[in-house]
Amino acid sequence: MNELEMKQFRQAEHDIDPIFLNRWSPRSYLEKEVPEEVLMRVFEAARWAPSAMNMQPWRFVIARTEEDREKFHSFILEGNIRWCDKAPVLAVLISDKEDRVHAFDSGAAWGFLSLQAAKVGLATHAMGGFDKEKAREVLNIPENFDLQVVIAIGYQGEIEGLPADLQSREKPSERRPLKETIFEGQFK
């Protein structure tokens, strides 16, 4: 989607880098491999996220082969599987509980990752809809890590590739006005 097309869906109230509007979470993916060096640029961006005491609590378990992706498909819930099964890369973001604010910090890593992905022409879509305990077991994730989200990464596909009910939802979402988010002096 070019900038003009995006303007039909999203308009910033103030001047920001276009990448913030251009990143969104589509559900249609092409069955097309992501080159190693492109994918690593995405995780490199996550690496530079800030964290409390620079603890960098985030880790990613990634799946690219058919065999590994099938493992992920076994714990992703049906509502998500029906669109993310074509995504060439799936990653689960886990966070080390030793960092008191591990969830907050790993959210920053996801934010950096998703923006860098948009920058290199990749789509991303985070999912909370997966069976965390099953994922822990299947991927051998120790108890000192929390499982946050599964992230689909890949090149955006044609809308026609989606089930009919998801086609109408396949567009960038809006945001509430900034004035409803910022409170001057005290919460109102």
Ligand SMILES: Cc1cc2nc3c(=O)[nH]c(=O)nc-3n(C[C@H](O)[C@H](O)[C@H](O)COP(=O)(O)O)c2cc1C
């Ligand atoms: C923590 C988290 C969990 C999410 N879980 C799901 C999910 O299970 N399924 C889904 O389709 N989208 C999921 N989403 C995507 C959000 O619905 C989406 O980011 C939000 O509607 C804003 O749209 P945008 O990312 O296109 O700007 C999740 C996003 C986040 C950050």
